Amino acid sequence: xxxxxxxxxxxxxxxxxxxxxxxxxxxxxxxxxxxxxxxxxxxxxxxxxxxxxxxxxxxxxxxxxxxxxxxxxxxxxxxxxxxxxxxxxxxxxxxxxxxxxxxxxxxxxxxxxxxxxxxxxxxxxxxxxxxxxxxxxxxxxxxxxxxxxxxxxxxxxxxxxxxxxxxx
Amino acid sequence: xxxxxxxxxxxxxxxxxxxxxxxxxxxxxxxxxxxxxxxxxxxxxxxxxxxxxxxxxxxxxxxxxxxxxxxxxxxxxxxxxxxxxxxxxxxxxxxxxxxxxxx
Numbered sequence: 001x002x003x004x005x006x007x008x009x010x011x012x013x014x015x016x017x018x019x020x021x022x023x024x025x026x027x028x029x030x031x032x033x034x035x036x037x038x039x040x041x042x043x044x045x046x047x048x049x050x051x052x053x054x055x056x057x058x059x060x061x062x063x064x065x066x067x068x069x070x071x072x073x074x075x076x077x078x079x080x081x082x083x084x085x086x087x088x089x090x091x092x093x094x095x096x097x098x099x100x101x102x103x104x105x106x107x108x109x110x111x112x113x114x115x116x117x118x119x120x121x122x123x124x125x126x127x128x129x130x131x132x133x134x135x136x137x138x139x140x141x142x143x144x145x146x147x148x149x150x151x152x153x154x155x156x157x158x159x160x161x162x163x164x165x166x167x168x
Numbered sequence: 169x170x171x172x173x174x175x176x177x178x179x180x181x182x183x184x185x186x187x188x189x190x191x192x193x194x195x196x197x198x199x200x201x202x203x204x205x206x207x208x209x210x211x212x213x214x215x216x217x218x219x220x221x222x223x224x225x226x227x228x229x230x231x232x233x234x235x236x237x238x239x240x241x242x243x244x245x246x247x248x249x250x251x252x253x254x255x256x257x258x259x260x261x262x263x264x265x266x267x268x269x270x271x
Contacts, residue, residue: 012179019183019206023263028198035202042209049176049220058212061241073198073248074223077255089191099185106177106269112176128227135227136234147235151222158249 007048017039032047039063053129176217184210197254197261201247208240 018038025031039062046055135145186208194200212233219229255261 019186051216095189102181140231145180
């Protein structure tokens, strides 16, 4: 239990720092690197939540594929201009107010309903890939097929855009 | 000290707030797209945490999370292609300078 706690807090602190650095960094390439770190840490959190399949997908899709896409896009656009975050006081007040409101709602939920949800409900079996695949096959087959169709449409759309518009 | 669902919800809330702040404040469009991905990560943490702590037998949250990962990867790819075309036409990626749709 102590090891789980240490792993959670370490990952959470690193994740928050990486996300903050992503937003604060002036250079976009640095933002991509910090985002890569945050995506990989997020994948580790999924492993800690007994979801190894999703953790692997998170690391491979978000951590590797999307980061490569971002780097290629930055190189193609030659985006060297520094981006400075300027937060106006009114915007800062609104964002912090929303954040405080959400925290208050979460605290009230903890007081009332979430108390019985502790980690003893977690299954001891670590690998649930078979269970996830059966869930996809027997309960969400139509959604899965629609997702495949959506991906195919997006692929064709991107190809058409690049072929017909990119050549000009 | 035991890690409960509440810890994961607070973590997801903090990450969501950071991503939302970046999305609102970033002037570079690529950075805004990265912040959208951070928000998606926070949403995925929520889904998986609820599945792991509450409804483990059905894994519905994990299925939703899988769909979200796939769809957000696609929308990022399409967004980057559009950003490339915007840069080709305007030679800039600053959101303040792209104002064709401004009313």
